[in-house]
Amino acid sequence: MNKKVVPFIVIALGIGLFAILAASRGFAVTLGAFFTIGIFSFLYKDNPYYKFSEALFVGISAGYWFVSLFWQQMYSKLFSQVAEAYQHTFVNGGGWDDRWMMLVGGVLGVMMLMRLFPKIGWISRWPLAVIVGATAGLYFINYFVSNGINQIGATIAPLQQYGKDGSLDWWASISQFLLVVGTLSGLVYFYFSKEHKGAFGGVAKIGIWTLMLTFGASFGYTVMSRMSLLIGRMDYLVSTWLGLVK
Amino acid sequence: MNFWDKLMQIDRRVIFLFVVVAVTLPLFLDIPQKIIVSEEVERGFRELADLQPGAKVLIPCDYDPPSAPELQPMAVTAIKYCLDHNLRMIIMGLWPQGPQQANAAFETVLGHPVTDTISYNGKTLIYGRDWVNLGFQAGAELLIQRMGSSIPAAFPTDYRGTPIDDLPLMDGVQNFNNIDFVINISAGAPGIYEWVQFAVDRFGVKLFGGATAVQAPLVYPYFESGQLRGIMGGLKGAAEFETLVGEKGKATKFMLSQSFAHIIVIFFIVIGNVAYFASGGKRKKSE
Structure with a gap:
């Protein structure tokens, strides 16, 4: 038998086996198993099956996180909040709405993206400064109490x-x-x-x-x-x- | 090349094979294992057991499928315990997939998909009255802080968009003062550290934590200092929790594989060291 044909036979047999198992155990379950084995195949050595599984995982993860972050943060925390504030202020004539403050976060987010443009990249330092300052302030007290005071208190206890x-x-x-x-x-x-x-x-x-x-x-x-x-x-x-x- | 030299150059794939066999073989065996319950799990469980029927238990599931082998058994056991003892559950997540994992755990307990009205051990449980799933909200530690002042502000709706005011279980739940106990199941940040720092130390929440084994040594100091009421560390902690609840679940089943795997690891560490010294301390120069 021609040696060049062997890999194709192995692949065909593999596909056949997976097709049979997919029919009996369910397509989604078999797909999960297919990629689990693909990732494990790296333990033997690097190979195209592993690379395919890894690339697909990375791609799906990136897509999942993009969609998740868009709907759960951009949409629900910014777009819909600002839209409701607009409705309240301009359509219903209800005056100032606190939800307008969400625009501050939105503007800071856009400023962060400025680092993609080298000439105005310095603008991204401003939102970064806000994040660092706010996080440091927020965590200072909590860390000091939880990991400092309370831990010292637990250590300074009677030996007996x-x-x-x-x-x-x-x-x-x-x-x-x-x-x-x-x-x-x-x-x-x-x-x-x-x-x-x-x-x-x-x-x-x-x-x-x-x-x-x-x-x-x-x-x-x-x-x-x-x-x-x-x-x-x-x-x-x-x-x-x-x-x-x- | 003598025996020890050969042993020093053993192919790593041989070791992988041993580990796979050690992990897989016990799945086919039914050897009862004695699970010794540690103080940190027992104390957390006792606090949970002291709750009266109707008490509100917040269950933040802060993990995703990659950590499920360790953490899912904890979620399954916690939900089962709450259902068995008429504790009312408020499920949420600081991780997007957390509430979905909780839903999957709920289905494991029931043995069928979760619906709005379920029959469980002769009891009729209704969504919104006996349990709610608030879903995921972005914000991590800031969300916890917000919950400390107003849970309805942090979660205006549940995971399906029902206004929180329409859920009878959430009546009178303003902040952490109206939550009797918290069981946090965490795979990293945001998770158990943030719950300790922002909920326990600021608002006096009673917290029983479940953590991955990687995290566990880092959160033990919180238990020693009393900031955590109890801690389940990894699969072993989950198996101990199952033992206390009287539920032989996945964690208990997996402990045999865990033990076999540990024996193999210890065996190769010992063999590797013996071979190293017996071969005169020569290091292998190439892979």
Whole structure:
């Protein structure tokens, strides 16, 4: 058999198999499986099937987000609000309407697009300044309270922890001790104005161990998360698509 | 080239194959696994269990299909618990696909598409009275802040365009003071961080969070400080929640695959290190 014919036979058989499964398991389900396998095929090596699946995913995502953002933000937050304000002010003669303020956001949005034109690109710095300023102001208080004050408050607790019956809770006490040691040593590690030598260096070393343990725990959780996603896709293939598992 | 050298140059595709087998094979097995419930899930569940029938539970679903394997079981279990215990649900999302995911979870619980009037365990549940889906609204943390002062201003209509004033469940719901409990299921930003910072710390909301495993270590400090009433971390957290509710769902089923996958990962880490040191600490120079 001519070797050039083999890929076409494989493709034809694949299409045939998918057509049979699409007829028995449903077209949408089979389409999902087709692209899942396409993305997984990259694990073997880069190939046109993977590239096609990836390109389609990127294209659909971009299209989905464009439509979603247009209808849920541009239309509902700007166009319809301004149209209603126009109706209220000019058609019904109701005077000023707060919804006119939406135009400020709209104008800032248009100014942001000016960076597409190099000669007047500087205009886009103004809306950017508004975003940075507003976000910084908004987050300053919230971060300070949630991630600063409340976290410090939770750390500065008595080392001796007692249970509901009034007896010493050894586990909670050790936990609190480790929390205080880990926090302080971690802070010492990030203090670079003094050389990490002697007792100071020893505490900094405990700090880096604390950080390594944290990164290890975080990595472990990340592995669990990625495995969960793989399990989800494999379950889709063997249960939803092929119906091999109930 | 000795055995250890060969092991050091093992093709990554062989490892992928082992992982795929480890993940897929358990899906065919029915080996009961003991799910040990952690304190962070149990405390959150106890707060939920303390709610009286008729209490209003806000369920922001801030995730999309890519995170569904981890988070969908949490949504399914939360909705099932609320239906079983006559808790009234207000579903919403800071992510566009979130309310759709909640709807899919609702369908999983019912076993059929969601309609305006549903029959569930001998009870008749009516949309607008027993549950509402407010849908998605743009604005992220600003939306949460707006909800703190006025929920009707943040959500003038539900996801199908019904004015919020026409929904009996939303009668008297002005702001977070009228919400008894919040179960946030989150895959990232905006999500659990924003709910803690803008709803819990500013308005005193009682929040039970469900997060992806990637997020979980980052939100644990909020639980230790009491800002979160409970936290479900990834698939394991979802399985624990299912155990407490008494529902053996997808998360419990997937835990066997998870365990097998972890064993394989640990096995290859150990083998890789043994081979590295046994081969004299030589690094592989090329792929």
